[in-house]
Amino acid sequence: MGVGEEEEPEELLLQDPKEWKKQDHYQVLGLSHLRHKATPAQIKIAHRKKVLKHHPDKKAGASHTTNDDAFFKCIQKANEVLTNPERRRQFDSVDPNFVAIEDDVPTASQFKNREKDTQYFFDEFTPVFEREARFSKKTPVPMLGQYDDPKEKVEGFYDFWYNFDSWRSFEYLDKEVNEGSDNRDDKRYTEKKNKSERARRKKEDTARLRGIVDLTLGLDPRIKRIKQEEKEAREAKKKNKNGLTPANQKAKAEEEKRKAEEEAKKKEEEETIARAEAKKAKAAAANAAKKARRQQRAAEGEGANGP
Numbered sequence: 651m652g653v654g655e656e657e658e659p660e661e662l663l664l665q666d667p668k669e670w671k672k673q674d675h676y677q678v679l680g681l682s683h684l685r686h687k688a689t690p691a692q693i694k695i696a697h698r699k700k701v702l703k704h705h706p707d708k709k710a711g712a713s714h715t716t717n718d719d720a721f722f723k724c725i726q727k728a729n730e731v732l733t734n735p736e737r738r739r740q741f742d743s744v745d746p747n748f749v750a751i752e753d754d755v756p757t758a759s760q761f762k763n764r765e766k767d768t769q770y771f772f773d774e775f776t777p778v779f780e781r782e783a784r785f786s787k788k789t790p791v792p793m794l795g796q797y798d799d800p801k802e803k804v805e806g807f808y809d810f811w812y813n814f815d816s817w818r819s820f821e822y823l824d825k826e827v828n829e830g831s832d833n834r835d836d837k838r839y840t841e842k843k844n845k846s847e848r849a850r851r852k853k854e855d856t857a858r859l860r861g862i863v864d865l866t867l868g869l870d871p872r873i874k875r876i877k878q879e880e881k882e883a884r885e886a887k888k889k890n891k892n893g894l895t896p897a898n899q900k901a902k903a904e905e906e907k908r909k910a911e912e913e914a915k916k917k918e919e920e921e922t923i924a925r926a927e928a929k930k931a932k933a934a935a936a937n938a939a940k941k942a943r944r945q946q947r948a949a950e951g952e953g954a955n956g957p
Contacts, residue, residue, distance in 0.1 A: 654696030667723035
């Protein structure tokens with residue numbers, strides 16, 4: 651619905667076809683509302699509508715004065731770019747609609763005094779990752795999620811985005827070699843310059859996205875929640891089977907130590923008494939044996955002196 655039927659402002663119709671790299675191909679075909687989501691079938695329909703409306707022959711017949719085909723050339727170039735998968739991807743990488751909002755990212759100052767409003771974080775950052783996700787080589791792309799997400803899901807999100815593999819490239823912005831130039835040095839210089847510029851833009855884009863992920867991680871309320879849960883889990887682990895708190899567990903350990911010391915002291919006292927009694931019994935036995943020997947000798951003496 652509405653494919654190829656968007657309003658055509660005057661500045662759009664007056665574009666110079668020679669400046670085709672500056673034109674918004676989606677707008678030219680009336681696909682601004684779909685952009686990178688437009689299907690090949692929709693592009694074909696939009697192109698046919700535009701051709702029927704702006705064909706030079708039709709304009710010449712209507713005005714009887716001119717055969718102006720400038721905008722028609724823009725239409726043909728837009729169709730040429732958007733029906734070629736590689737060239738369309740190159741254009742999508744520098745889509746003016748995306749470029750205009752790629753730096754529209756929440757700032758840390760927006761979250762001041764909003765620690766309790768966890769939903770605000772997700773409302774602000776979710777659209778940012780949704781628009782960046784289309785450049786991912788890997789699918790599916792994990793989205794920001796929600797406050798109650800488990801630790802594994804949160805870690806998976808940041809691991810994916812910190813290692814984001816983007817297909818975004820910048821060949822579309824290459825400078826063309828001067829028309830009619832056969833100088834090989836000029837061509838080599840231009841190609842070298844283009845290659846250098848592509849690498850620079852790619853590096854800047856990677857740094858831009860990394861900055862977004864860093865900012866998101868620093869403000870993510872789930873990180874604070876997860877740390878608190880881990881702290882509580884560690885404290886719970888310290889409790890014994892009876893559910894004692896660390897303070898009660900320490901008191902119990904001290905009481906057990908005191909009892910052990912008392913038992914050891916009591917055992918030592920008992921052993922001391924036992925040794926004393928054994929010594930006393932040994933002495934008594936020795937005395938009894940000594941007395942028995944004296945009695946025996948006395949008896950033997952009386953027998954020797956008998957009548």
